[in-house]
Amino acid sequence: MSDTGYGDFEFERRFFVRTPPMELLAEPEPVLIVQSYFLAQDGYALRLRVQADGLQLPLGPDADPLAVLEEARDAFEFCAVTLKGPMNVGTRYEAEREIDVTVGIEMIRRGGHRIVKNRYAVWLGADGWVVDVFGGENAPLVVAECERSGPVTDLQIPAFCVTELTDDARFANDGLARAPYSGWAADFEAELREQGPRFLTDFGHNDLQRRG
Template sequence: MSDTGNGDFEFERRFLARDVPAEMLDDAPALIVQSYFLAEDGYALRVRAQVPALPAPPEPGADERALLEAYAEHVDFCAVTVKGPMVGGTRYEAERELDPEIGVQMVRRGGSRVAKLRHAVWLGDDGWVVDVFLGANAGLVVAEVERGGPVTDLAIPTFCVTELTADARFANDALAVRPYRGWAGEWEAELARTGPRFLPGFGHDHRMV
């Protein structure tokens, strides 16, 4: 969580991403493997291990535990985080940094895991992250923007297909318990039936040219 000046709260919006331009993706993205020791009704207790820049591409098809083991010696940041439910683009989040050796052992030993490659990109006036999920959530790409206050009047990139901010199924803690790969077809049918959705009440959002 970034230091927003709003205490233990984060302000973010999330979108399903497709066809992200290659030039917006890092050559050496960060690898994140996180383990959820509690994930229920939007409440979560998470331990995250992060590799700042992958020294080599991950093995295709590797699961979350295998990814952790492959890069454990490169982890330079770990944290334990408590989260509350997302409400209108705002979520309680309290985080404490851990010694990397302890953090890796925690992720290794327990909880339901999520793994992803994180790309950072600056678009317009906002810093975005593009998370390319791995393991049981492979095939899912989520773009996220976070600010120090409510994310209003947002310039939304064209690669953002539909908004996921209020869809609890796409929260990382939910994906750890019910991975995307198991219901991707169901979701695609739903999206085709309902069409893209973007949340109202966030000022004057517009599509980025």
């Protein structure tokens, strides 16, 4: 439980990124993440995650999460099991407990719907952001996320954010584990062309940085 007064609730906003900034991808210590969802339904999820700090592997559409798990087995230094509830206007219940890395790796090997990604961190304005570059069946999807200890209001939204995904369950990691992006990317691009970008207005003022 956190000490923010909100307990095990997380506050975040997520955005679709077409081209992440090169300076972000030059981050000296990215994080390699492999996750497996043993339950992912109606917004509820049970997830196991292993991660290796400072390790970046090429993750194209042919990247197999299990192969990556084996290749980086000795580099993983953190594992956690997490329970998640449905997203509700940028707020989601998320309770996490660290577990033994070896046990976590073996459980991920044995089941669940898996995803793999490289995560990059950057400080933009007053907020810390993470940018996830997905591999395997979710390549070439890139998602940027801003998370705070309270509601993410009056956000300065970087120019590389194309449109908001916060309320789109398809782009939640548990959604991507069950229905990978590659299976419906063309439909999403068609939606984006037809409807244009959108940014939610439930979070105060959106300060959209100038787009080139």
